[in-house]
Amino acid sequence: MHSITKRVCHPNNNIEEETELRRGPWTLEEDTLLIHYIARHGEGHWNLLAKRAGLKRTGKSCRLRWLNYLKPDIKRGNLTPQEQLLILELHSKWGNRWSKIAQHLPGRTDNEIKNYWRTRVQKQARQLNIESNSKRFLEAVRCFWMPRLLQKMEQTSNSSTSTNSSPSTLTTIIPSAQDCELVPNDFVPPNSTTFPALSDSSSILPNKPIPGSNHSNGCLNYAFTNQNILSTDSIITSLFPQVEEHPKTYTFSNGIEKTDPISGLDHESNSSVHYVDSSSYGFEGLNLDSILEFEAFDVSGLNCHVAESDWALGDMAADALWNMGEM
DNA sequence: AATAGCGTCAACCGCACCTGA
DNA sequence: GTCAGGTGCGGTTGACGCTAT
Known part of the structure; x- marks a missing residue:
């Protein structure tokens, strides 16, 4: 001090x-x-x-x-896959408007989201040798990380029925691999365990552009550029079907738990805001293994839309492999 | 055991904007 | 119009803890 x-x-x-x-x-x-x-x-x-x-x-x-x-309603602990997914999407929409993004994540602060982005997301971008604000990175987020987050969310919801999130609804905002430009149109995941969420979502998501929607930037535009499909608000509603109740107690950085000073009421200890997500961050799912599986899946024969998207899967996989070697 | 390297996150800083005098 | 104070925002820093060597 x-x-x-x-x-x-x-x-x-x-x-x-x-x-x-x-x-x-x-x-x-x-x-x-x-x-x-x-x-x-x-x-x-x-x-x-x-x-x-x-x-x-x-x-x-x-x-x-x-x-x-x-502030008593501050939520602490790791960001849930749902929250990570929302941050990724909102950031792709608004950029570094942290406070605006934070408004859509109840209990999370702009500072926390900003730190998350800088320490985790940008780290992943560095490992892939991609500029974190580039189109290429955005597509990596959409086509690899988001599906992995969805997968995590579905696993979580399967293991715990108490969650209020609706995986089937969430699935609708995740791009199908077939809709991502870096993936060939006829691509099928190498095996069912690679992207189980994707194989589920592919039956829900449209494989063809919706008339009037901008398809060039990847499939999430289905959800966010066409108000008739899914508005951001509706997605947020699906992610957070109910705003978390005002926490009853909260815990200081030094571990001392306090009763809500505003209400002045005594509460049960199990309602602390100390939110601990036992699952790890979603990005470790990327770990380049999914990319490597792409690479293993006959990359040479891929018909990527290089001209349109300005990058090729093979290139990305090569970078991934290179970084993997460094690691 | 020591220490260097790294990741995380609370806190600070500078700037911009708003509002009222 | 302008000035000052208050507030909000985004970028950056630094302390601390963990891990690898």
């Missing part, structure tokens, strides 16, 4: 006062002060709040701490 000295000049009496502003990690005491103040007086007017709450922090720092960490 370090601090900076800020000289404050008061207009009333011209007395200059030195205020030590704290920086760095928040202490439990500071968290408690902030929580109690907001519980009594509400959010907003952060500079005033910082002073009145007795916090030697900037208003910005208080706001950030509250919004990104202390």
Whole structure:
């Protein structure tokens, strides 16, 4: 923890006062002060709040701490496959509009989503030697990662019937391999275990462009460019059929669990917001193995749409293999 | 056991925008 | 119109923990 000295000049009496502003990690005491103040007086007017709450922090720092960490409805823990899928799709639509993306993921902050993108998604892009904001990367996301996420979601829903997600609905937003430009039209997954989700979805998704829709960018456009098919809102609704109930308790970074300070009610301990997804991140499913299986599946005979999509499966697989070797 | 490398994420910074005086 | 304060956003940093050597 370090601090900076800020000289404050008061207009009333011209007395200059030195205020030590704290920086760095928040202490439990500071968290408690902030929580109690907001519980009594509400959010907003952060500079005033910082002073009145007795916090030697900037208003910005208080706001950030509250919004990104202390706010009771913050969901913690790994992002679920559903959430990852939604982030991928919304990012392909809006780019780095993190706050806008976060609005569609209840309990997740823009900071968390931004970190996720930078640490995981961009890492995968680097490993594939693809620019994370390139069309090529977008297609890799759509044609490989999203199906894997769907697969994960379906596995999760099969193992746990308590989930509210609707896999059959979700399937409709996932591209069929046959719809992706980097995959030949007559492509069939090498075996049923490679892309079980794809083999299911291929019967649901259209294999031909919908009149009036833009097919050139891959099959997700079916869902997102044609309002008659599926709007983003409807997808979000299908991903989050009900907004998560206001969490009853929450846990500090230091592990101390607190009762919701806003409601002031006592709650059962099993309703903590500490959300832990036992499954790993969806991208490890990519692991280049699926690409390698593509490679093993007679890549030489593929009739890829190189001219249109500006890249070839063989090229991508080669990159993948190269990176695999490095790893 | 020591340490270098890497990944993660909370927190900070700078900038832009909004609003009210 | 303009200025200041408040707020929001996106990019970046740095501390910390884990893993490999």
